[in-house]
Amino acid sequence: MRKIIGAVFVSLDGVMQAPGGPEEDCSGGFELGGWIWAYSDDVTREAVRGYLLGAPYALLLGRILLEAEPYDQEALRLTCLALRKSENHRSLARLYQQARGNFLQVGEVLPTDWAVFLDSKLAPPA
DSSP: OOOOOOOOOBOTTSOBOOSSOGGGOOGGGOOOTTHHHHTOOHHHHHHHHHHHSSTTHHHHHHHHHHHHOTTOHHHHHHHHHHHHHTTOHHHHHHHHHHHHHHHHHTTOOOOSSHHHHHHHHHSOOO
8 A cells, every 4th residue: 555645834833834925824814824935945945845746746746736727737747747757658648648638628739749748848948
């Protein structure tokens, strides 16, 4: 049986919140949203990103994101990258073609080949 590992951002006094900005939870006059990033450094941020966005966690996260938002190209990219890293090209091709069909339904045209899609998304903006 596989383990599902979750990650939370929690302070020592038990405050748990997503790592976004101060505008993410203003209920009750709360002004300290996104506090975690002010207390971390580049090394910590990269370690967390590497752990949470590395395979197989990126694959699980990407699949969950794709189910929640099937027209999100970043979720598709994350999932495809994780499948490519795991060398599961058959599942990658099948998932990409299914997602490509979903995007076509809403008028967004993606490249026919998943490798072209990933290369175009990985290229730095001009």
